[in-house]
Amino acid sequence: MGLQQNFQTEPVSRLSLRDPVIVSPHQTLRDAIVRMREMKLGCAVAVDDEHKPLGIFTESKLTQLLAQNGSQVVGETIGTHMTQPCPWVELTDPIVYVLDAMQLKNVRFMCVVDAEKRLVGLTGQKGLIEFVADHFPGQVMVQRVGGNPYPAQREGA
Amino acid sequence: MSSLTPKDPDAFQDPLENYDPKVYEDPLEEALAEKTVSEICHEPFVTISPDLPVHKAVEKLAGLHVSCLLVAEEGKLLGVFSDRDVLERVALEFDAVKDRPVRELMTNNPVYVYETDSSAAALTVTAACGFRHVPVLDVEHKVVGIVSPQRVTAFLQQHFVK
Structure with a gap:
Protein backbone atom coordinates (compact mmCIF):
# COMPACT_ATOMS: atom_id res chain seq x y z
CA MET A 1 0.00 0.00 0.00
CA GLY A 2 1.45 3.38 -0.99
CA LEU A 3 1.94 6.26 1.37
CA GLN A 4 -0.84 8.28 -0.24
CA GLN A 5 -3.30 5.50 0.48
CA ASN A 6 -1.97 5.24 4.01
CA PHE A 7 -2.62 8.94 4.52
CA GLN A 8 -6.21 8.40 3.41
CA THR A 9 -6.94 5.21 5.32
CA GLU A 10 -4.75 5.11 8.43
CA PRO A 11 -6.22 6.79 11.52
CA VAL A 12 -4.57 9.65 13.39
CA SER A 13 -3.93 7.22 16.26
CA ARG A 14 -1.12 5.71 14.10
CA LEU A 15 0.86 8.94 14.36
CA SER A 16 3.31 9.29 17.22
CA LEU A 17 1.25 11.56 19.46
CA ARG A 18 2.84 13.90 22.00
CA ASP A 19 1.62 14.46 25.54
CA PRO A 20 0.22 18.00 25.53
CA VAL A 21 1.02 20.75 28.02
CA ILE A 22 -2.36 21.24 29.68
CA VAL A 23 -3.19 24.56 31.32
CA SER A 24 -6.18 26.43 32.64
CA ARG A 35 5.73 24.04 31.41
CA MET A 36 6.45 24.33 27.67
CA ARG A 37 10.16 24.63 28.45
CA GLU A 38 10.04 21.60 30.74
CA MET A 39 8.28 19.45 28.14
CA LYS A 40 10.17 20.93 25.17
CA LEU A 41 6.92 21.61 23.38
CA GLY A 42 5.88 24.63 21.32
CA CYS A 43 2.33 24.97 22.58
CA ALA A 44 0.04 24.68 25.59
CA VAL A 45 -3.61 23.66 25.42
CA ALA A 46 -6.25 25.17 27.68
CA VAL A 47 -8.96 22.69 28.64
CA ASP A 48 -12.25 22.88 30.50
CA ASP A 49 -13.37 20.77 33.47
CA GLU A 50 -14.28 17.87 31.15
CA HIS A 51 -10.82 17.94 29.56
CA LYS A 52 -12.17 19.34 26.30
CA PRO A 53 -9.84 21.78 24.50
CA LYS A 61 1.86 33.69 19.37
CA LEU A 62 4.31 34.30 22.20
CA THR A 63 6.78 35.89 19.77
CA GLN A 64 4.04 38.15 18.41
CA LEU A 65 3.01 39.24 21.92
CA LEU A 66 6.58 39.92 23.05
CA ALA A 67 7.23 42.04 19.95
CA GLN A 68 4.05 44.07 20.52
CA ASN A 69 3.89 44.35 24.32
CA GLY A 70 7.28 43.50 25.74
CA SER A 71 7.93 41.52 28.91
CA GLN A 72 4.78 42.59 30.78
CA VAL A 73 2.69 40.23 28.65
CA VAL A 74 3.97 37.13 30.46
CA GLY A 75 1.93 38.14 33.53
CA GLU A 76 -1.35 38.11 31.59
CA THR A 77 -3.70 35.14 31.47
CA ILE A 78 -3.71 32.44 28.82
CA GLY A 79 -7.44 32.93 28.32
CA THR A 80 -6.76 36.45 27.03
CA HIS A 81 -4.31 35.34 24.37
CA MET A 82 -5.10 31.75 23.38
CA THR A 83 -6.27 30.99 19.87
CA GLN A 84 -9.88 29.82 19.69
CA PRO A 85 -11.25 27.51 18.51
CA CYS A 86 -8.44 25.05 18.89
CA PRO A 87 -7.74 23.02 15.71
CA TRP A 88 -8.51 19.37 16.41
CA VAL A 89 -8.92 15.94 14.85
CA GLU A 90 -10.40 12.76 16.25
CA LEU A 91 -8.28 9.68 16.90
CA THR A 92 -10.21 7.82 14.21
CA ASP A 93 -9.97 10.50 11.51
CA PRO A 94 -7.68 9.74 8.56
CA ILE A 95 -4.19 11.22 8.73
CA VAL A 96 -4.85 13.19 5.55
CA TYR A 97 -7.02 15.54 7.67
CA VAL A 98 -3.88 16.61 9.51
CA LEU A 99 -1.97 17.09 6.26
CA ASP A 100 -4.78 19.23 4.82
CA ALA A 101 -4.99 21.35 7.95
CA MET A 102 -1.23 21.98 7.87
CA GLN A 103 -1.49 23.13 4.26
CA LEU A 104 -4.79 24.95 4.13
CA LYS A 105 -5.06 26.48 7.61
CA ASN A 106 -1.32 26.86 8.12
CA VAL A 107 -1.51 25.41 11.64
CA ARG A 108 1.46 23.74 13.26
CA PHE A 109 -0.22 21.81 16.05
CA MET A 110 -3.51 19.92 16.20
CA CYS A 111 -5.22 18.61 19.30
CA VAL A 112 -6.23 14.97 19.07
CA VAL A 113 -9.52 14.16 20.79
CA ASP A 114 -11.52 11.01 21.49
CA ALA A 115 -15.14 10.38 20.52
CA GLU A 116 -16.31 12.48 23.51
CA LYS A 126 6.83 16.76 13.15
CA GLY A 127 4.41 13.87 13.57
CA LEU A 128 3.58 13.92 9.86
CA ILE A 129 7.21 13.99 8.77
CA GLU A 130 8.04 11.15 11.16
CA PHE A 131 5.18 9.17 9.61
CA VAL A 132 6.70 9.64 6.14
CA ALA A 133 10.15 8.68 7.47
CA ASP A 134 8.70 5.49 8.97
CA HIS A 135 7.39 4.54 5.50
CA PHE A 136 10.62 5.18 3.66
CA PRO A 137 13.40 4.52 6.16
CA GLY A 138 15.61 3.38 3.29
CA GLN A 139 15.43 6.87 1.81
CA VAL A 140 14.97 9.17 4.77
CA MET A 141 16.76 7.69 7.76
CA VAL A 142 20.04 6.94 5.99
CA GLN A 143 20.87 10.44 4.80
CA ARG A 144 24.07 12.19 5.66
CA VAL A 145 23.29 15.76 6.70
CA GLY A 146 25.49 18.71 7.44
CA GLY A 147 28.63 17.18 5.98
CA ASN A 148 30.91 18.52 3.30
CA PRO A 149 29.42 18.01 -0.18
CA TYR A 150 32.81 17.27 -1.70
CA PRO A 151 36.10 15.95 -0.25
CA ALA A 152 38.63 18.57 0.79
CA GLN A 153 41.50 16.25 -0.11
CA ARG A 154 42.00 14.07 -3.16
CA GLU A 155 41.11 10.52 -2.40
CA GLY A 156 42.96 7.39 -3.47
CA ALA A 157 46.60 6.76 -4.17
CA MET B 1 27.46 -16.92 -36.45
CA SER B 2 27.65 -13.37 -35.24
CA SER B 3 29.11 -14.29 -31.83
CA LEU B 4 32.23 -15.56 -33.56
CA THR B 5 32.60 -12.41 -35.63
CA PRO B 6 35.44 -10.31 -34.23
CA LYS B 7 34.15 -6.98 -32.79
CA ASP B 8 35.13 -3.77 -34.44
CA PRO B 9 37.56 -2.21 -31.89
CA ASP B 10 36.48 1.28 -32.94
CA ALA B 11 32.74 0.64 -32.49
CA PHE B 12 31.19 2.48 -29.55
CA GLN B 13 29.92 0.30 -26.73
CA ASP B 14 27.70 2.00 -24.18
CA PRO B 15 29.00 0.99 -20.72
CA LEU B 16 25.50 1.49 -19.28
CA GLU B 17 23.70 -0.59 -21.90
CA ASN B 18 22.78 -3.21 -19.29
CA TYR B 19 21.88 -0.68 -16.62
CA ASP B 20 18.40 -1.07 -15.20
CA PRO B 21 17.24 2.10 -13.45
CA LYS B 22 15.76 1.59 -10.01
CA VAL B 23 12.02 1.08 -10.04
CA TYR B 24 10.10 2.73 -7.22
CA GLU B 25 6.75 1.44 -6.04
CA ASP B 26 5.56 4.82 -4.84
CA PRO B 27 5.90 8.18 -6.64
CA LEU B 28 6.65 9.85 -3.33
CA GLU B 29 9.52 7.46 -2.62
CA GLU B 30 10.88 8.24 -6.08
CA ALA B 31 10.66 11.97 -5.38
CA LEU B 32 12.47 11.57 -2.05
CA ALA B 33 15.26 9.60 -3.71
CA GLU B 34 15.62 11.35 -7.05
CA LYS B 35 14.68 15.00 -6.42
CA THR B 36 17.13 17.31 -4.74
CA VAL B 37 16.60 19.78 -1.91
CA SER B 38 16.67 22.56 -4.51
CA GLU B 39 13.37 21.20 -5.83
CA ILE B 40 11.69 21.80 -2.47
CA CYS B 41 10.69 25.44 -2.35
CA HIS B 42 13.32 27.01 -0.07
CA GLU B 43 12.80 30.68 -0.77
CA PRO B 44 12.11 33.32 0.42
CA PHE B 45 14.28 33.30 3.52
CA VAL B 46 15.38 35.95 5.98
CA THR B 47 18.92 36.46 7.19
CA ILE B 48 20.03 38.70 10.03
CA SER B 49 23.37 39.86 11.35
CA PRO B 50 24.69 38.16 14.50
CA ASP B 51 25.05 41.62 16.05
CA LEU B 52 21.35 42.50 15.72
CA PRO B 53 19.83 43.12 19.19
CA VAL B 54 17.51 40.37 20.38
CA HIS B 55 14.45 42.63 20.54
CA LYS B 56 14.95 43.59 16.88
CA ALA B 57 15.18 39.91 15.94
CA VAL B 58 11.94 39.20 17.84
CA GLU B 59 10.26 42.10 16.03
CA LYS B 60 11.49 40.70 12.73
CA LEU B 61 10.09 37.24 13.47
CA ALA B 62 6.74 38.77 14.41
CA GLY B 63 6.61 41.40 11.67
CA LEU B 64 7.47 39.02 8.84
CA HIS B 65 5.29 36.20 10.25
CA VAL B 66 8.13 33.69 10.03
CA SER B 67 9.24 31.15 12.62
CA CYS B 68 12.97 31.11 11.92
CA LEU B 69 15.66 33.61 10.95
CA LEU B 70 19.03 32.57 9.55
CA VAL B 71 21.94 34.26 11.28
CA ALA B 72 24.69 34.80 8.73
CA GLU B 73 27.78 36.90 8.20
CA GLU B 74 28.98 37.52 4.64
CA GLY B 75 26.72 34.73 3.45
CA LYS B 76 28.13 32.15 5.89
CA LEU B 77 25.66 30.49 8.22
CA LEU B 78 26.44 31.00 11.91
CA GLY B 79 23.19 29.93 13.52
CA VAL B 80 19.43 30.18 13.54
CA PHE B 81 17.10 32.22 15.72
CA SER B 82 13.59 30.82 15.92
CA ASP B 83 10.36 30.92 17.90
CA ARG B 84 11.81 28.08 19.95
CA ASP B 85 14.83 30.20 20.95
CA VAL B 86 12.42 32.94 22.01
CA LEU B 87 10.50 30.45 24.14
CA GLU B 88 13.61 28.81 25.64
CA ARG B 89 15.93 31.75 26.22
CA VAL B 90 14.13 35.07 25.79
CA ALA B 91 10.50 35.06 26.91
CA LEU B 92 10.98 35.07 30.69
CA GLU B 93 14.23 37.04 30.55
CA PHE B 94 13.16 39.60 27.94
CA ASP B 95 14.17 42.80 29.77
CA ALA B 96 17.57 41.37 30.66
CA VAL B 97 18.46 40.06 27.21
CA LYS B 98 16.61 42.29 24.75
CA ASP B 99 19.62 44.51 23.99
CA ARG B 100 22.16 41.69 23.76
CA PRO B 101 23.30 40.58 20.29
CA VAL B 102 21.41 37.67 18.84
CA ARG B 103 24.64 35.66 18.51
CA GLU B 104 24.52 35.09 22.29
CA LEU B 105 21.06 33.53 22.23
CA MET B 106 20.78 31.88 18.83
CA THR B 107 21.11 28.15 18.21
CA ASN B 108 24.69 27.60 17.15
CA ASN B 109 25.85 25.05 14.59
CA PRO B 110 22.42 24.21 13.17
CA VAL B 111 22.00 21.05 11.14
CA TYR B 112 21.83 22.02 7.47
CA VAL B 113 21.59 20.44 4.05
CA TYR B 114 23.09 21.27 0.68
CA GLU B 115 20.85 22.17 -2.22
CA THR B 116 22.31 19.22 -4.10
CA ASP B 117 21.38 16.72 -1.37
CA SER B 118 18.48 14.38 -1.90
CA SER B 119 15.15 15.85 -0.81
CA ALA B 120 14.94 13.06 1.77
CA ALA B 121 17.83 14.73 3.62
CA ALA B 122 15.56 17.64 4.55
CA LEU B 123 13.09 15.18 6.09
CA THR B 124 15.93 13.44 7.92
CA VAL B 125 16.81 16.63 9.77
CA THR B 126 13.28 16.81 11.17
CA ALA B 127 12.62 13.09 11.66
CA ALA B 128 16.03 12.08 13.04
CA CYS B 129 17.60 15.29 14.36
CA GLY B 130 14.40 16.96 15.59
CA PHE B 131 14.84 20.37 13.94
CA ARG B 132 11.87 21.79 12.06
CA HIS B 133 13.69 24.42 10.01
CA VAL B 134 16.55 23.33 7.81
CA PRO B 135 18.99 25.88 6.36
CA VAL B 136 20.00 25.17 2.77
CA LEU B 137 23.57 25.90 1.61
CA ASP B 138 25.24 25.82 -1.79
CA VAL B 139 28.56 24.08 -2.42
CA GLU B 140 30.39 27.29 -1.50
CA HIS B 141 28.74 27.04 1.95
CA LYS B 142 26.66 30.15 1.28
CA VAL B 143 23.11 30.34 2.58
CA VAL B 144 20.60 29.96 -0.25
CA GLY B 145 17.37 29.14 1.54
CA ILE B 146 15.46 27.41 4.27
CA VAL B 147 13.15 24.41 4.21
CA SER B 148 10.25 24.72 6.62
CA PRO B 149 7.73 22.01 7.55
CA GLN B 150 5.08 23.80 5.47
CA ARG B 151 7.35 23.61 2.45
CA VAL B 152 8.01 19.91 3.08
CA THR B 153 4.30 19.11 3.28
CA ALA B 154 3.69 21.11 0.08
CA PHE B 155 6.42 19.06 -1.61
CA LEU B 156 4.84 15.82 -0.41
CA GLN B 157 1.44 16.86 -1.74
CA GLN B 158 2.94 17.80 -5.12
CA HIS B 159 3.99 14.19 -5.56
CA PHE B 160 0.73 12.61 -4.57
CA VAL B 161 -1.17 11.13 -7.47
CA LYS B 162 -4.17 13.36 -8.21
Missing part, protein backbone atom coordinates in the same frame (compact mmCIF):
# COMPACT_ATOMS: atom_id res chain seq x y z
CA PRO A 25 -7.26 29.64 30.88
CA HIS A 26 -6.80 31.42 34.23
CA GLN A 27 -3.10 30.62 34.48
CA THR A 28 -0.54 33.16 33.30
CA LEU A 29 1.58 32.96 30.20
CA ARG A 30 4.57 32.62 32.56
CA ASP A 31 3.11 29.37 33.92
CA ALA A 32 2.59 28.05 30.38
CA ILE A 33 6.11 29.05 29.28
CA VAL A 34 7.68 27.22 32.24
CA LEU A 54 -10.84 25.43 24.73
CA GLY A 55 -7.93 27.08 23.00
CA ILE A 56 -4.25 26.80 22.19
CA PHE A 57 -1.31 29.05 23.03
CA THR A 58 1.69 28.62 20.73
CA GLU A 59 5.29 29.81 20.71
CA SER A 60 4.65 31.83 17.55
CA LYS A 117 -14.08 15.36 22.28
CA ARG A 118 -11.73 15.01 25.26
CA LEU A 119 -8.09 15.84 24.66
CA VAL A 120 -5.90 12.73 24.37
CA GLY A 121 -2.79 13.98 22.59
CA LEU A 122 -1.15 16.38 20.25
CA THR A 123 0.17 16.04 16.73
CA GLY A 124 1.55 18.33 14.09
CA GLN A 125 4.20 18.91 11.48
Whole structure:
Protein backbone atom coordinates (compact mmCIF):
# COMPACT_ATOMS: atom_id res chain seq x y z
CA MET A 1 0.00 0.00 0.00
CA GLY A 2 1.45 3.38 -0.99
CA LEU A 3 1.94 6.26 1.37
CA GLN A 4 -0.84 8.28 -0.24
CA GLN A 5 -3.30 5.50 0.48
CA ASN A 6 -1.97 5.24 4.01
CA PHE A 7 -2.62 8.94 4.52
CA GLN A 8 -6.21 8.40 3.41
CA THR A 9 -6.94 5.21 5.32
CA GLU A 10 -4.75 5.11 8.43
CA PRO A 11 -6.22 6.79 11.52
CA VAL A 12 -4.57 9.65 13.39
CA SER A 13 -3.93 7.22 16.26
CA ARG A 14 -1.12 5.71 14.10
CA LEU A 15 0.86 8.94 14.36
CA SER A 16 3.31 9.29 17.22
CA LEU A 17 1.25 11.56 19.46
CA ARG A 18 2.84 13.90 22.00
CA ASP A 19 1.62 14.46 25.54
CA PRO A 20 0.22 18.00 25.53
CA VAL A 21 1.02 20.75 28.02
CA ILE A 22 -2.36 21.24 29.68
CA VAL A 23 -3.19 24.56 31.32
CA SER A 24 -6.18 26.43 32.64
CA PRO A 25 -7.26 29.64 30.88
CA HIS A 26 -6.80 31.42 34.23
CA GLN A 27 -3.10 30.62 34.48
CA THR A 28 -0.54 33.16 33.30
CA LEU A 29 1.58 32.96 30.20
CA ARG A 30 4.57 32.62 32.56
CA ASP A 31 3.11 29.37 33.92
CA ALA A 32 2.59 28.05 30.38
CA ILE A 33 6.11 29.05 29.28
CA VAL A 34 7.68 27.22 32.24
CA ARG A 35 5.73 24.04 31.41
CA MET A 36 6.45 24.33 27.67
CA ARG A 37 10.16 24.63 28.45
CA GLU A 38 10.04 21.60 30.74
CA MET A 39 8.28 19.45 28.14
CA LYS A 40 10.17 20.93 25.17
CA LEU A 41 6.92 21.61 23.38
CA GLY A 42 5.88 24.63 21.32
CA CYS A 43 2.33 24.97 22.58
CA ALA A 44 0.04 24.68 25.59
CA VAL A 45 -3.61 23.66 25.42
CA ALA A 46 -6.25 25.17 27.68
CA VAL A 47 -8.96 22.69 28.64
CA ASP A 48 -12.25 22.88 30.50
CA ASP A 49 -13.37 20.77 33.47
CA GLU A 50 -14.28 17.87 31.15
CA HIS A 51 -10.82 17.94 29.56
CA LYS A 52 -12.17 19.34 26.30
CA PRO A 53 -9.84 21.78 24.50
CA LEU A 54 -10.84 25.43 24.73
CA GLY A 55 -7.93 27.08 23.00
CA ILE A 56 -4.25 26.80 22.19
CA PHE A 57 -1.31 29.05 23.03
CA THR A 58 1.69 28.62 20.73
CA GLU A 59 5.29 29.81 20.71
CA SER A 60 4.65 31.83 17.55
CA LYS A 61 1.86 33.69 19.37
CA LEU A 62 4.31 34.30 22.20
CA THR A 63 6.78 35.89 19.77
CA GLN A 64 4.04 38.15 18.41
CA LEU A 65 3.01 39.24 21.92
CA LEU A 66 6.58 39.92 23.05
CA ALA A 67 7.23 42.04 19.95
CA GLN A 68 4.05 44.07 20.52
CA ASN A 69 3.89 44.35 24.32
CA GLY A 70 7.28 43.50 25.74
CA SER A 71 7.93 41.52 28.91
CA GLN A 72 4.78 42.59 30.78
CA VAL A 73 2.69 40.23 28.65
CA VAL A 74 3.97 37.13 30.46
CA GLY A 75 1.93 38.14 33.53
CA GLU A 76 -1.35 38.11 31.59
CA THR A 77 -3.70 35.14 31.47
CA ILE A 78 -3.71 32.44 28.82
CA GLY A 79 -7.44 32.93 28.32
CA THR A 80 -6.76 36.45 27.03
CA HIS A 81 -4.31 35.34 24.37
CA MET A 82 -5.10 31.75 23.38
CA THR A 83 -6.27 30.99 19.87
CA GLN A 84 -9.88 29.82 19.69
CA PRO A 85 -11.25 27.51 18.51
CA CYS A 86 -8.44 25.05 18.89
CA PRO A 87 -7.74 23.02 15.71
CA TRP A 88 -8.51 19.37 16.41
CA VAL A 89 -8.92 15.94 14.85
CA GLU A 90 -10.40 12.76 16.25
CA LEU A 91 -8.28 9.68 16.90
CA THR A 92 -10.21 7.82 14.21
CA ASP A 93 -9.97 10.50 11.51
CA PRO A 94 -7.68 9.74 8.56
CA ILE A 95 -4.19 11.22 8.73
CA VAL A 96 -4.85 13.19 5.55
CA TYR A 97 -7.02 15.54 7.67
CA VAL A 98 -3.88 16.61 9.51
CA LEU A 99 -1.97 17.09 6.26
CA ASP A 100 -4.78 19.23 4.82
CA ALA A 101 -4.99 21.35 7.95
CA MET A 102 -1.23 21.98 7.87
CA GLN A 103 -1.49 23.13 4.26
CA LEU A 104 -4.79 24.95 4.13
CA LYS A 105 -5.06 26.48 7.61
CA ASN A 106 -1.32 26.86 8.12
CA VAL A 107 -1.51 25.41 11.64
CA ARG A 108 1.46 23.74 13.26
CA PHE A 109 -0.22 21.81 16.05
CA MET A 110 -3.51 19.92 16.20
CA CYS A 111 -5.22 18.61 19.30
CA VAL A 112 -6.23 14.97 19.07
CA VAL A 113 -9.52 14.16 20.79
CA ASP A 114 -11.52 11.01 21.49
CA ALA A 115 -15.14 10.38 20.52
CA GLU A 116 -16.31 12.48 23.51
CA LYS A 117 -14.08 15.36 22.28
CA ARG A 118 -11.73 15.01 25.26
CA LEU A 119 -8.09 15.84 24.66
CA VAL A 120 -5.90 12.73 24.37
CA GLY A 121 -2.79 13.98 22.59
CA LEU A 122 -1.15 16.38 20.25
CA THR A 123 0.17 16.04 16.73
CA GLY A 124 1.55 18.33 14.09
CA GLN A 125 4.20 18.91 11.48
CA LYS A 126 6.83 16.76 13.15
CA GLY A 127 4.41 13.87 13.57
CA LEU A 128 3.58 13.92 9.86
CA ILE A 129 7.21 13.99 8.77
CA GLU A 130 8.04 11.15 11.16
CA PHE A 131 5.18 9.17 9.61
CA VAL A 132 6.70 9.64 6.14
CA ALA A 133 10.15 8.68 7.47
CA ASP A 134 8.70 5.49 8.97
CA HIS A 135 7.39 4.54 5.50
CA PHE A 136 10.62 5.18 3.66
CA PRO A 137 13.40 4.52 6.16
CA GLY A 138 15.61 3.38 3.29
CA GLN A 139 15.43 6.87 1.81
CA VAL A 140 14.97 9.17 4.77
CA MET A 141 16.76 7.69 7.76
CA VAL A 142 20.04 6.94 5.99
CA GLN A 143 20.87 10.44 4.80
CA ARG A 144 24.07 12.19 5.66
CA VAL A 145 23.29 15.76 6.70
CA GLY A 146 25.49 18.71 7.44
CA GLY A 147 28.63 17.18 5.98
CA ASN A 148 30.91 18.52 3.30
CA PRO A 149 29.42 18.01 -0.18
CA TYR A 150 32.81 17.27 -1.70
CA PRO A 151 36.10 15.95 -0.25
CA ALA A 152 38.63 18.57 0.79
CA GLN A 153 41.50 16.25 -0.11
CA ARG A 154 42.00 14.07 -3.16
CA GLU A 155 41.11 10.52 -2.40
CA GLY A 156 42.96 7.39 -3.47
CA ALA A 157 46.60 6.76 -4.17
CA MET B 1 27.46 -16.92 -36.45
CA SER B 2 27.65 -13.37 -35.24
CA SER B 3 29.11 -14.29 -31.83
CA LEU B 4 32.23 -15.56 -33.56
CA THR B 5 32.60 -12.41 -35.63
CA PRO B 6 35.44 -10.31 -34.23
CA LYS B 7 34.15 -6.98 -32.79
CA ASP B 8 35.13 -3.77 -34.44
CA PRO B 9 37.56 -2.21 -31.89
CA ASP B 10 36.48 1.28 -32.94
CA ALA B 11 32.74 0.64 -32.49
CA PHE B 12 31.19 2.48 -29.55
CA GLN B 13 29.92 0.30 -26.73
CA ASP B 14 27.70 2.00 -24.18
CA PRO B 15 29.00 0.99 -20.72
CA LEU B 16 25.50 1.49 -19.28
CA GLU B 17 23.70 -0.59 -21.90
CA ASN B 18 22.78 -3.21 -19.29
CA TYR B 19 21.88 -0.68 -16.62
CA ASP B 20 18.40 -1.07 -15.20
CA PRO B 21 17.24 2.10 -13.45
CA LYS B 22 15.76 1.59 -10.01
CA VAL B 23 12.02 1.08 -10.04
CA TYR B 24 10.10 2.73 -7.22
CA GLU B 25 6.75 1.44 -6.04
CA ASP B 26 5.56 4.82 -4.84
CA PRO B 27 5.90 8.18 -6.64
CA LEU B 28 6.65 9.85 -3.33
CA GLU B 29 9.52 7.46 -2.62
CA GLU B 30 10.88 8.24 -6.08
CA ALA B 31 10.66 11.97 -5.38
CA LEU B 32 12.47 11.57 -2.05
CA ALA B 33 15.26 9.60 -3.71
CA GLU B 34 15.62 11.35 -7.05
CA LYS B 35 14.68 15.00 -6.42
CA THR B 36 17.13 17.31 -4.74
CA VAL B 37 16.60 19.78 -1.91
CA SER B 38 16.67 22.56 -4.51
CA GLU B 39 13.37 21.20 -5.83
CA ILE B 40 11.69 21.80 -2.47
CA CYS B 41 10.69 25.44 -2.35
CA HIS B 42 13.32 27.01 -0.07
CA GLU B 43 12.80 30.68 -0.77
CA PRO B 44 12.11 33.32 0.42
CA PHE B 45 14.28 33.30 3.52
CA VAL B 46 15.38 35.95 5.98
CA THR B 47 18.92 36.46 7.19
CA ILE B 48 20.03 38.70 10.03
CA SER B 49 23.37 39.86 11.35
CA PRO B 50 24.69 38.16 14.50
CA ASP B 51 25.05 41.62 16.05
CA LEU B 52 21.35 42.50 15.72
CA PRO B 53 19.83 43.12 19.19
CA VAL B 54 17.51 40.37 20.38
CA HIS B 55 14.45 42.63 20.54
CA LYS B 56 14.95 43.59 16.88
CA ALA B 57 15.18 39.91 15.94
CA VAL B 58 11.94 39.20 17.84
CA GLU B 59 10.26 42.10 16.03
CA LYS B 60 11.49 40.70 12.73
CA LEU B 61 10.09 37.24 13.47
CA ALA B 62 6.74 38.77 14.41
CA GLY B 63 6.61 41.40 11.67
CA LEU B 64 7.47 39.02 8.84
CA HIS B 65 5.29 36.20 10.25
CA VAL B 66 8.13 33.69 10.03
CA SER B 67 9.24 31.15 12.62
CA CYS B 68 12.97 31.11 11.92
CA LEU B 69 15.66 33.61 10.95
CA LEU B 70 19.03 32.57 9.55
CA VAL B 71 21.94 34.26 11.28
CA ALA B 72 24.69 34.80 8.73
CA GLU B 73 27.78 36.90 8.20
CA GLU B 74 28.98 37.52 4.64
CA GLY B 75 26.72 34.73 3.45
CA LYS B 76 28.13 32.15 5.89
CA LEU B 77 25.66 30.49 8.22
CA LEU B 78 26.44 31.00 11.91
CA GLY B 79 23.19 29.93 13.52
CA VAL B 80 19.43 30.18 13.54
CA PHE B 81 17.10 32.22 15.72
CA SER B 82 13.59 30.82 15.92
CA ASP B 83 10.36 30.92 17.90
CA ARG B 84 11.81 28.08 19.95
CA ASP B 85 14.83 30.20 20.95
CA VAL B 86 12.42 32.94 22.01
CA LEU B 87 10.50 30.45 24.14
CA GLU B 88 13.61 28.81 25.64
CA ARG B 89 15.93 31.75 26.22
CA VAL B 90 14.13 35.07 25.79
CA ALA B 91 10.50 35.06 26.91
CA LEU B 92 10.98 35.07 30.69
CA GLU B 93 14.23 37.04 30.55
CA PHE B 94 13.16 39.60 27.94
CA ASP B 95 14.17 42.80 29.77
CA ALA B 96 17.57 41.37 30.66
CA VAL B 97 18.46 40.06 27.21
CA LYS B 98 16.61 42.29 24.75
CA ASP B 99 19.62 44.51 23.99
CA ARG B 100 22.16 41.69 23.76
CA PRO B 101 23.30 40.58 20.29
CA VAL B 102 21.41 37.67 18.84
CA ARG B 103 24.64 35.66 18.51
CA GLU B 104 24.52 35.09 22.29
CA LEU B 105 21.06 33.53 22.23
CA MET B 106 20.78 31.88 18.83
CA THR B 107 21.11 28.15 18.21
CA ASN B 108 24.69 27.60 17.15
CA ASN B 109 25.85 25.05 14.59
CA PRO B 110 22.42 24.21 13.17
CA VAL B 111 22.00 21.05 11.14
CA TYR B 112 21.83 22.02 7.47
CA VAL B 113 21.59 20.44 4.05
CA TYR B 114 23.09 21.27 0.68
CA GLU B 115 20.85 22.17 -2.22
CA THR B 116 22.31 19.22 -4.10
CA ASP B 117 21.38 16.72 -1.37
CA SER B 118 18.48 14.38 -1.90
CA SER B 119 15.15 15.85 -0.81
CA ALA B 120 14.94 13.06 1.77
CA ALA B 121 17.83 14.73 3.62
CA ALA B 122 15.56 17.64 4.55
CA LEU B 123 13.09 15.18 6.09
CA THR B 124 15.93 13.44 7.92
CA VAL B 125 16.81 16.63 9.77
CA THR B 126 13.28 16.81 11.17
CA ALA B 127 12.62 13.09 11.66
CA ALA B 128 16.03 12.08 13.04
CA CYS B 129 17.60 15.29 14.36
CA GLY B 130 14.40 16.96 15.59
CA PHE B 131 14.84 20.37 13.94
CA ARG B 132 11.87 21.79 12.06
CA HIS B 133 13.69 24.42 10.01
CA VAL B 134 16.55 23.33 7.81
CA PRO B 135 18.99 25.88 6.36
CA VAL B 136 20.00 25.17 2.77
CA LEU B 137 23.57 25.90 1.61
CA ASP B 138 25.24 25.82 -1.79
CA VAL B 139 28.56 24.08 -2.42
CA GLU B 140 30.39 27.29 -1.50
CA HIS B 141 28.74 27.04 1.95
CA LYS B 142 26.66 30.15 1.28
CA VAL B 143 23.11 30.34 2.58
CA VAL B 144 20.60 29.96 -0.25
CA GLY B 145 17.37 29.14 1.54
CA ILE B 146 15.46 27.41 4.27
CA VAL B 147 13.15 24.41 4.21
CA SER B 148 10.25 24.72 6.62
CA PRO B 149 7.73 22.01 7.55
CA GLN B 150 5.08 23.80 5.47
CA ARG B 151 7.35 23.61 2.45
CA VAL B 152 8.01 19.91 3.08
CA THR B 153 4.30 19.11 3.28
CA ALA B 154 3.69 21.11 0.08
CA PHE B 155 6.42 19.06 -1.61
CA LEU B 156 4.84 15.82 -0.41
CA GLN B 157 1.44 16.86 -1.74
CA GLN B 158 2.94 17.80 -5.12
CA HIS B 159 3.99 14.19 -5.56
CA PHE B 160 0.73 12.61 -4.57
CA VAL B 161 -1.17 11.13 -7.47
CA LYS B 162 -4.17 13.36 -8.21
